Amino acid sequence: MSVAWDDDPAVAAWPGLPPLAGDVRADACVVGLGASGLAAVRELSGRGLEVVGVDAGRVGAGAAGRNGGFLLGGPAPFLHDAIGRWGEAAAVGLYRATLAELEEIAARLGPGVVRRAGSIRLAGLPGEPDEGELADCRRHEAALRAHGIAVEEYDGTLGRGLFLPGDAAVNPARRVIETARELGARAVLHEHTRVLRVADGRVDTEHGSVAAAVVVVAVDGGLEVLLPRLQGRVRTARLQMLATGPVADRLPCPVYCRSGYDYAQQLPGGALAVGGGRDRFADAEWTHERDPSPAVQRWIEGVAQRMAAGPVDVTHRWAASVGFTADGRPLCAQVGDGVVAAGGYSGTGNLVGPVVARAAVALALDGTPPPPYCAP
Structure with missing residues (x-):
């Protein structure tokens, strides 16, 4: 199996990040370094927290770097369907949030990465x-x-x-790698570090553990395996x-x-x-x-x-x-003391994922309830 996005010279030249080596402490740990996980890293570090992020493979080697590369406004259901399922405020609110996310990504990465077509x-x-x-x-x-x-x-x-x-x-793999390159100066990021268990205040991996009061699990596929309490919800x-x-x-x-x-x-x-x-x-x-x-x-x-x-x-x-998820709303949920999860983007995580990741950070740090466009 080979991924066409990885042929991009900017992706092929990515030097990689070292695996976690031993036990470390941080203010916050982010599990998953795709588009949503990196958005959580950005938000947490922007609030002055010391952040460690881990990914089971290369950044963007999961769905974040293997999708169709569409940056589409709105949720998984089309707007009229989302309004019928969730109500106008939730559906339109998520649509506007994704449009704002697209503007931020385009301004930050530029036309060489984001094609406004x-x-x-x-x-x-x-x-x-x-x-x-x-x-x-x-x-x-x-x-x-x-x-x-x-x-x-x-x-x-x-x-x-x-x-x-x-x-x-966008080339989704390049989008994630360019973002990880930027955030490397603000957080400690590790590739090829598979998480074995997430507990309150601790993330155990195959190479060591991260002790942190705040844990954001931003894994889309397999989220219910890593966090079994989410089975039936995603x-x-x-x-x-x-x-x-x-x-x-x-x-x-x-x-x-x-x-x-x-x-x-x-x-x-x-x-x-x-x-x-x-x-x-x-x-x-x-x-x-x-x-x-x-x-x-x-x-x-x-x-x-x-x-x-x-x-x-x-x-x-x-x-x-x-x-x-059952109704197409992305999941943003507290699953433990200081542990929050973001996922279930129903195939539209390129813009929805970062929006939900920031909501997860607000839930973890401020106790702010997730927006109505998130699944309870």
């Missing part, structure tokens, strides 16, 4: 329109317009749907992707179709990064396995061919674990 929600697949989904696009559009969020109708070579000009694209699934060799220019921005179950972006140089198919094989994809499966990969390859309007040469295949 917008996104397309396509009704059906290219060459296979879905009138029912097109009607849902209109409901989605109405909700966005009602709350002053930029949206346009899309009618182009790929099909019909919506164009959301405020969204963006569930791990496998998301799969592939990359192709260069094809003719087809995708002007990130594209997601079939209600977001399939998605693709075209990279500089013309390669496609394509994912999806989880709903087609749902029972098999509720798993902690992180290797690609032939059935889902065949489906994604078909999606890639539709995106390319022709045959493709697959160069990379990979998968990652992410957490889902």
Whole structure:
């Protein structure tokens, strides 16, 4: 299994961080150094705390660096669906929080990392329109317009749907590595340090322990394994992707179709990064396995061919674990004395994750209840 994002020279040149060596003390410990964990590191260190962060692998080697690279405003459910499930204040509140997060990331990392291209929600697949989904696009559009969020109708070579000009694209692995590089001067970060147990005031790893009054567990996939008390509140699934060799220019921005179950972006140089198919094989994809499966990969390859309007040469295949909640609200919860958890982003952690991580820090340090867009 190889991940196309890792071919980026900035990712390939990452020198790495040393594993934890022995027992240490800190004011706070962050478990998981993906987008949400690093947001927690930033927030904690910004408050003047001495922070130690640990990750089981390389930073961004989990879902944070293996996803589709979409920076989309809003939660996992489309805005009109989220309003119906959670109420207007919660749904719109999370949408606005993710838009603010995108602005912060774009300003901090710059256009060399964040591509402000917008996104397309396509009704059906290219060459296979879905009138029912097109009607849902209109409901989605109405909700966005009602709350002053930029949206346009899309009618182009790929099909019909919506164009959301405020969204963006990124190499997710590079985004995480650039962030870790920046935070290395503000916190002590360790890679390849697998956590064995989280307890009140202590994190035990394969290489030693971290004693800390505050522990933020920012792990998406497998969260309910690391914190068994969360079983039944979050569930791990496998998301799969592939990359192709260069094809003719087809995708002007990130594209997601079939209600977001399939998605693709075209990279500089013309390669496609394509994912999806989880709903087609749902029972098999509720798993902690992180290797690609032939059935889902065949489906994604078909999606890639539709995106390319022709045959493709697959160069990379990979998968990652992410957490889902029952109603799509991300989880932010206290699970012990000074121990809080952030996860369950339902496949949309690139912006939602950092927002929830900061809420977790506020819960741990200030006792501030999580926002209504977080699952209780």
